[in-house]
Each structure stands twice: as structure tokens, then as C-alpha cells.
Amino acid sequence: MTSVTSFSVGIVGAGLCGLMAAEQLATSGHRVLVVDRGGSPGGRLATRRSGSAVFDHGAQFFTVRSERFRADVDAWLEAGVVAEWCQGFEEIDGYPRYRAEGGMANLARHLADRATRAGATIVTKVTTTAVIPGADGWTLNHDHWVREPDDVDAILLTAPVPESLQLLRAGGVKLSDASLDDLRYHRCLALMVTTGASPTLPATGAMQQPDDPTFSFVADNAVKGISPVTALTFHTSHALSADLWDLSDEDIRRRLAPAAAEAVGLTADDFDRVQLKKWKYTGPVTPWPDRYAIATEHPRPAVLGGDAFGGPKIEGAVLSGLAAAEALTGLLA
Numbered sequence: 001m002t003s004v005t006s007f008s009v010g011i012v013g014a015g016l017c018g019l020m021a022a023e024q025l026a027t028s029g030h031r032v033l034v035v036d037r038g039g040s041p042g043g044r045l046a047t048r049r050s051g052s053a054v055f056d057h058g059a060q061f062f063t064v065r066s067e068r069f070r071a072d073v074d075a076w077l078e079a080g081v082v083a084e085w086c087q088g089f090e091e092i093d094g095y096p097r098y099r100a101e102g103g104m105a106n107l108a109r110h111l112a113d114r115a116t117r118a119g120a121t122i123v124t125k126v127t128t129t130a131v132i133p134g135a136d137g138w139t140l141n142h143d144h145w146v147r148e149p150d151d152v153d154a155i156l157l158t159a160p161v162p163e164s165l166q167l168l169r170a171g172g173v174k175l176s177d178a179s180l181d182d183l184r185y186h187r188c189l190a191l192m193v194t195t196g197a198s199p200t201l202p203a204t205g206a207m208q209q210p211d212d213p214t215f216s217f218v219a220d221n222a223v224k225g226i227s228p229v230t231a232l233t234f235h236t237s238h239a240l241s242a243d244l245w246d247l248s249d250e251d252i253r254r255r256l257a258p259a260a261a262e263a264v265g266l267t268a269d270d271f272d273r274v275q276l277k278k279w280k281y282t283g284p285v286t287p288w289p290d291r292y293a294i295a296t297e298h299p300r301p302a303v304l305g306g307d308a309f310g311g312p313k314i315e316g317a318v319l320s321g322l323a324a325a326e327a328l329t330g331l332l333a
């Protein structure tokens with residue numbers, strides 16, 4: 001059982017949003033606790049190893065749109081944590097697509113190290129079950145036998161919004177804006193395939209197909225530069241993900257394998273191993289207009305952040321974390 005320390009900000013979620021916020025808040029002098037139920041930080045920045053194969057099976061790449069995010073990405077490039085993958089998967093359009101060296105989870109590791117060096121405490125394998133308002137702060141309840149409750153002054157909830165709202169509800173909190181309940185997310189089925197055969201893909205090793213009814217993205221992680229052997233990731237379209245969601249994992253794998261093989265010029269018999277990851281929350285259907293939302297200020301602040309706020313994807317999650325940290329610093333002053 002972990003001993004209880006006093007923290008000024010408790011962050012639920014060590015994905016991009018939570019990690020960026022943690023570093024900024026700790027650098028501003030706050031005592032920060034970050035709790036994540038995963039075995040390691042990262043959330044949807046996820047890399048799986050299977051034998052010698054390495055798969056990015058959550059986020060695949062990122063682009064840069066804002067000056068603020070450009071500054072972070074330049075620092076990550078300088079640190080050798082990310083690299084340019086290509087400037088368009090099938091045709092060059094001049095806009096860099098970035099990948100993380102060794103897989104997306106390594107970017108999360110880097111950000112967790114930075115937050116820790118700034119003074120934040122990050123604990124993994126701990127699921128928060130409720131956030132409960134008290135007279136002068138919040139109590140974070142966790143899986144009881146894993147960690148004692150933590151008392152904090154303010155909270156930042158960065159899980160997908162339906163999960164964050166569930167934590168607030170479990171603590172008896174009434175939301176300041178009920179329309180947060182309307183936030184919906186797309187789902188995605190990620191197929192991870194090893195094969196001794198040679199797949200047919202563009203020279204970049206990937207196809208981005210937003211309008212394809214079956215696979216929205218296909219990549220060979222070997223050509224991407226993160227796997228020593230051929231390791232294919234297939235992401236199903238939003239519509240197909242919803243259609244197949246309730247089938248068993250085995251049925252989904254059986255249904256998708258022939259189409260996956262055909263997409264890369266092979267047959268299902270060429271596949272050695274087919275694994276599946278179901279992503280319930282891929283990205284928001286319609287993002288919230290602001291970079292964060294204040295769930296309540298009473299008795300002390302509870303703020304919601306993540307890629308549903310202000311803009312989706314990796315850049316959106318980063319900018320939400322930074323904006324939420326700045327807002328919390330102001331609210332706690």
C-alpha cells in the first residue's frame with residue numbers, strides 16, 4: 001500500500017494531456033500527482049511488442065499546425081525522440097508527418113521523464129474510481145487495495161470525457177455544463193499482423209485512406225522504422241468499427257484478416273499471427289469548442305482536458321494539457 005503524501009494538483013490520466021499539464025504545473029511550483037490505470041504512461045500513444053515485432057497500434061503519426069505545438073515538436077526533434085516519417089504517405093504534399101523513435105510509447109516515456117524531473121509524481125497501475133469534493137479540496141479514491149485515497153487542492157481529469165464524468169458522478173458532483181454529456185467518440189479496431197511475406201505498400205510503408213470503407217490507415221512498422229521485422233497495423237474505418245464492435249475478438253479477427261491481406265497484396269494464409277486491440281475512444285466526433293472545461297470551481301477547481309477539447313489528435317491533446325495547466329494555475333492563485 002502506497003503512503004499518502006499531500007499534493008496540490010491531482011491529475012487523472014498520464015496520456016499526452018496529463019503529462020504535458022504535469023510538467024507545466026510542476027515547473028510552476030505545484031506539487032503534482034499523476035495517476036494512470038495503465039501499466040505505463042501514454043494512453044492512446046501505444047506501442048506493442050510481440051516477439052521481435054513492434055507495432056504502434058494507437059496513434060500512428062502527427063502533424064503540426066500551431067506555433068505553440070511547433071516549439072514542443074522542435075524540442076522533441078532536438079532530443080532525438082521524434083523524427084520526420086514522410087511528407088505525405090502516397091503523394092508528397094510538403095507537410096511533415098512525424099513518428100516517435102522506437103514507437104509512440106517512447107514519446108510518452110520522454111514526457112513522463114520530463115514531468116518527473118520537474119517534480120511531478122507519476123503512479124501507474126492505479127485506477128481512480130471517484131473524485132469527491134470536500135470542504136477545501138478533493139479526495140481521489142482509487143482501487144482500494146492498490147493505493148490509499150489522495151487529498152488534493154484541485155483536479156485535472158484527462159480520461160476520455162464519458163469516463164471523467166463518471167468519476168465526477170461517483171463523487172456526487174453536479175456538472176456546471178450538462179452538454180459535456182453529449183461528447184461522443186469514434187471507435188477503432190486495430191489489427192496487428194506479423195508475416196514472413198512481403199506486403200505491397202507505398203515507399204513510405206503506409207496508406208492513409210480516410211474514405212475507405214474498410215481500413216482508414218495501414219502501415220508496416222518496419223518501413224516506418226520502429227520494428228526490425230515486418231509488423232503490419234490496420235485501423236478500421238469508423239463505420240466498420242461500429243458495425244463489428246460487439247463481435248467476439250476471434251470473430252473480428254476472422255472477418256478482417258482476408259480484407260487486410262488483400263489490402264497489402266497478400267492472402268490470409270501469408271499471415272503468421274493476427275492480434276486485435278479494440279479502441280473504444282479514438283477521437284471526438286465533434287470536439288468541445290474550448291481547450292479545457294471547468295467542471296466546477298466549488299469548493300475548489302475540477303478541470304477537464306484531453307483531445308476532445310479545442311482540437312482532436314496529438315496536437316489537440318498537447319495544447320489542451322498546456323491550456324488546462326495554465327487555467328489551473330490561475331484558479332489556484
Ligand SMILES: Cc1cc2nc3c(=O)[nH]c(=O)nc-3n(C[C@H](O)[C@H](O)[C@H](O)COP(=O)(O)OP(=O)(O)OC[C@H]3O[C@@H](n4cnc5c(N)ncnc54)[C@H](O)[C@@H]3O)c2cc1C
Binds near residue numbers: 013061062282
Ligand atoms: C487507434 C487510434 C489511432 C489514432 N491515430 C492518431 C494519429 O495518427 N494521429 C494523431 O494525431 N492522433 C491519433 N489518435 C488520437 C491520439 O492518440 C489522441 O488524440 C491522444 O493520444 C489523446 O491523448 P489524451 O491525453 O487526451 O488521452 P489518453 O491518451 O486517452 O490518456 C488518458 C489516460 O487516462 C487514463 N485513465 C482513464 N481513466 C482512468 C482512471 N479511472 N484512473 C486512472 N487512469 C485513467 C488512461 O489509462 C489514459 O492513459 C489515434 C487514437 C487511436 C486510439
